[in-house]
Amino acid sequence: MALNFEKFNGLIPAIVQDHKTGKILMLGFMNEEAYDITVREKKATFYSRSRESIWTKGETSGNYLYVKDIIEDCDHDTLLIKADPAGPVCHTGADTCFNEINQETEFFISHLVKVIHDRHEHPSETSYTSSLFRQGINKIAQKVGEEAVELVIESKDDNKDLFLNEAADLFFHYLVLLEAKGYSFDEIIAVLKERHK
Numbered sequence: 001m002a003l004n005f006e007k008f009n010g011l012i013p014a015i016v017q018d019h020k021t022g023k024i025l026m027l028g029f030m031n032e033e034a035y036d037i038t039v040r041e042k043k044a045t046f047y048s049r050s051r052e053s054i055w056t057k058g059e060t061s062g063n064y065l066y067v068k069d070i071i072e073d074c075d076h077d078t079l080l081i082k083a084d085p086a087g088p089v090c091h092t093g094a095d096t097c098f099n100e101i102n103q104e105t106e107f108f109i110s111h112l113v114k115v116i117h118d119r120h121e122h123p124s125e126t127s128y129t130s131s132l133f134r135q136g137i138n139k140i141a142q143k144v145g146e147e148a149v150e151l152v153i154e155s156k157d158d159n160k161d162l163f164l165n166e167a168a169d170l171f172f173h174y175l176v177l178l179e180a181k182g183y184s185f186d187e188i189i190a191v192l193k194e195r196h197k
Contacts, residue, residue: 013077014044020107030046117179
């Protein structure tokens with residue numbers, strides 16, 4: 001079924017979402033020409049209702065929205081654009097037009113997992129993580145146990161900073177253990193999702 005540009009007088013609302021973090025970045029409108037340019041050039045392009053002209057996001061600032069996917073809604077009159085932003089999206093300099101920081105916890109965890117994997121695959125003499133891998137699985141498992149005990153001890157007190165630091169230490173060493181065993185964090189999430197059904 002073709003997109004319905006007639007419902008909103010030749011325009012379709014286009015919600016732009018960061019394809020990595022899931023954050024909503026902005027809302028724009030597309031006419032058929034803007035949509036065709038977006039599909040062809042893979043850069044989010046809109047129709048400006050105030051200027052009555054086509055514009056590509058980032059053409060002035062360089063902060064383009066590189067399109068990864070375009071999804072139509074069930075009525076074919078609204079689009080979800082999944083994009084990779086080259087910088088802040090809002091003209092104010094904010095990450096999003098809703099003044100939200102465009103970084104999710106999951107994104108940082110994914111980054112951390114990649115760093116740990118890199119330290120395993122490309123050891124560095126100055127890296128603490130690489131030193132754990134050099135010492136072997138027994139040492140890594142021991143560190144996880146030590147950090148778990150330290151977290152339990154801190155949980156009995158009311159020092160937020162100490163508790164959070166021990167929790168972070170445990171989580172980090174847990175990720176190192178997963179890497180050493182050849183398992184991924186995504187596999188653990190899959191188990192949790194299966195249990196949640």
